[in-house]
Amino acid sequence: MKQNIFLTVSCVIFFLLTACGNTPVSPDVPSNGKTSSSAPESGVTTASTLLQPQETTRSKTLVVYFSCTGTTETIANYAAEITNGDLYKIVPQEPYTQEDLAYYSNGRADQEQNNPAARPAISGSVENMEQYDTILLGYPIWHGQAPRIISTFLESYDFSGKTIIPFCTSHSSGIGSSASNLHAHCADSTQWRDGKRFGSATSKAEIEQWLKEISIVQ
Numbered sequence: 297m298k299q300n301i302f303l304t305v306s307c308v309i310f311f312l313l314t315a316c317g318n319t320p321v322s323p324d325v326p327s328n329g330k331t332s333s334s335a336p337e338s339g340v341t342t343a344s345t346l347l348q349p350q351e352t353t354r355s356k357t358l359v360v361y362f363s364c365t366g367t368t369e370t371i372a373n374y375a376a377e378i379t380n381g382d383l384y385k386i387v388p389q390e391p392y393t394q395e396d397l398a399y400y401s402n403g404r405a406d407q408e409q410n411n412p413a414a415r416p417a418i419s420g421s422v423e424n425m426e427q428y429d430t431i432l433l434g435y436p437i438w439h440g441q442a443p444r445i446i447s448t449f450l451e452s453y454d455f456s457g458k459t460i461i462p463f464c465t466s467h468s469s470g471i472g473s474s475a476s477n478l479h480a481h482c483a484d485s486t487q488w489r490d491g492k493r494f495g496s497a498t499s500k501a502e503i504e505q506w507l508k509e510i511s512i513v514q
């Protein structure tokens with residue numbers, strides 16, 4: 297009798313163990329996106345495919361620029377190509393006409409630069425700014441400073457913990473205080489790197505050289 301009970305219990309335990317072992321288990325995906333090693337080999341979602349987006353997200357670069365006559369735009373395009381980063385053009389809600397840009401004419405650009413409170417409106421916005429760690433920020437020098445629309449841009453997002461690397465173009469002025477004067481528009485935890493000024497004849501190779509020097513690319 298005892299033997300029969302033992303045999304029956306053993307069979308039930310064996311059955312339960314076998315049944316559980318064959319139950320298809322969907323891969324456990326913890327909130328950090330990692331799968332356990334039991335993920336099915338044939339599944340479309342593998343540990344590496346799940347990890348990849350997070351890894352690329354962590355070091356994603358955004359090249360942001362404002363440019364009215366194309367000089368800064370060319371450099372920004374080079375930088376985006378070299379870093380494989382996303383590109384965002386700051387587009388003013390009210391485009392600047394040639395007249396607006398005529399400097400020392402007391403035109404629109406002159407007036408904005410003379411008014412520290414000026415915040416020209418931007419058309420559109422960056423989607424998912426959270427995904428970017430590093431922002432290359434390009435602008436033309438206007439009367440020794442960044443155009444006021446750069447202040448509008450910086451005050452529109454939370455750059456806490458992000459790294460911003462400014463660059464500018466000009467006829468002849470250096471980057472001067474134009475970059476350090478932008479710091480006040482961002483959270484204290486924003487990491488500002490030294491900026492650099494480029495002339496209109498700057499080549500893609502020169503931009504690559506700069507990005508290597510500051511360890512943005514290898």
Ligand SMILES: Cc1cc2nc3c(=O)[nH]c(=O)nc-3n(C[C@H](O)[C@H](O)[C@H](O)COP(=O)(O)O)c2cc1C
Pocket residue numbers: 362363364365366367368369397398399405406435436437438439440441465466467468469496
């Ligand atoms: C309103 C205004 C002010 C400018 N001020 C300066 C300046 O102080 N120093 C300088 O070297 N160039 C100055 N420039 C020239 C621009 O910085 C230069 O042409 C720049 O490369 C233009 O960039 P973009 O083609 O991307 O708009 C000024 C241009 C404008 C429109």
